[in-house]
Amino acid sequence: MHSTISPFRIEIPERDLSDLHDRLARTRWPDELPDAGWDYGVPLQTVQDLAAQWQSAFDWRAWEARLNALPQYTTVIDGQLIHFLHIESPEPNAIPLVLTHGWPGSVLEFLDVIGPLSDPAAHGGDPADAFHLVIPSIPGFGFSGPTSERGWHVERIAAAWTTLMTRLGYERFGVQGGDWGMGISRLAAVAAPKQVIGAHLNYLVTPPQEPLPDLSAEDRARITQIERYLAEPSGHMRLQATRPQTLAFGLTDSPAGQLAWIAEKVLTWADPATPISTDWLLANVSLYWLTRTAASSARLYRESVGKQRLVTTGDVPIGVAVFPHDLVRPVRALAEPYNRITHWTEMPRGGHFAALEAPELLVPDIRDFFRPLRNSVSASTADALLTASGGGNRL
Secondary structure: OOOEEEEEOOOOOOHHHHHHHHHHHHHOOOOOOOOOOOOOOOHHHHHHHHHHHHHOOOHHHHHHHHOOOEEEEOOOEEEEEEEEEEEEOOOOOEEEEEEEEOOOOOOOHHHHHHHHOHHHHOOOOOOOHOOEEEEEOOOHHHHHHHOOOOOEEEEEEEEEEHHHHHHHOOOOOOEOOOHHHHHHHHHHHHHHHOOOOEEEOOOOOOOOOOHHHHHHHHHHHHHHHHHHHHHHHOOHHHHHHHHHHHHHHHHHOOOHHHHHHHHHHHHHHOOEEEEEHHHHHHHHHHHHHHHHOOOHHHHHHHHHHHOOOOOOOOEEEEEEEEEOOOOOOHHHHHHHHEEEEEEEEEEEOOOOOHHHHOOHHHHHHHHHHHHHHHHHHHHHHHHHHHHHHHHHHOO
16 A cells, blocks of 8 residues: 655746736626626625736735645545645644535635644643644645546545544544534544544534424524525535536636635625635635646535435544534534534624634633543543654654
């Protein structure tokens, strides 16, 4: 089995950046109905303003340098190249934690939580809450893309994460994620309950089950929202789950098209009170554009949507952080039959991109959830982590 782990450095050719700027300068803009606003999708002026900044003011090299300042690696798992960040904590008793993004996100979502989670002492926290962080790019996304065969669905990705952690020498570990990262994290707990010590989720869909338990008015409002979401899935979900290849021609050939497709979701799924920076948005869109992964990232929907079953996570502890402006908000009474809920937090603000929008809320919640689970990391694993951290010879 090919198990080599290789250091990785991002080096986008200058010709690719020049091509991007040239294409943006020659964008053929669509028409728009007067006073359409957001009723038909992202407004023309919004995309034109973003494109102008992308072309003239955005600095990809600054983001490239920021990522290259972090330890990055690649390895091949089940025939697929996997890119990941691996940040080892200076604390010898830190526990391993996998952070998984979703669509239309990337590993860039987690930049602001890396320091506080891996080195809490340097960020005003308790060193006993430290984590070794593994932050993979989902197969088909960014530098883990493109995929080259069918079948890269969430179950297969969850299995790949278990292989990755074993390959890194982590016998037991935690998982965390939202969006697709939620599904992958839950399925890792299902597939490897002896290895996954707990799963922290910042997104969870709880389909209504009959008969419904007695619920509060708030929970019934959430069920109505969930039923609407499941009955009328967003346009991006329908298209990417049915015709990802057709869609990809436009997104791969037109940077304005790729920008509009992602910007609409980022701008509408975030909490309006905590807007996401334009610079981050352009960096994230650039990552999709420069790696040409519009098609392969969309294929995750084709491989997974409608094929998932409602599974129980068994005895693995589950923590849930509910952000009020997320796409849906889960109902605890509906989540508990399928999850061993040991931690549940209703957040005061934030939306779908929790690590990006509200790192100061997400980080302490992750710490709180995993704190009582730290003793479940075996002594042998702790010894291995101590050796790896002190010896500096891992990888």
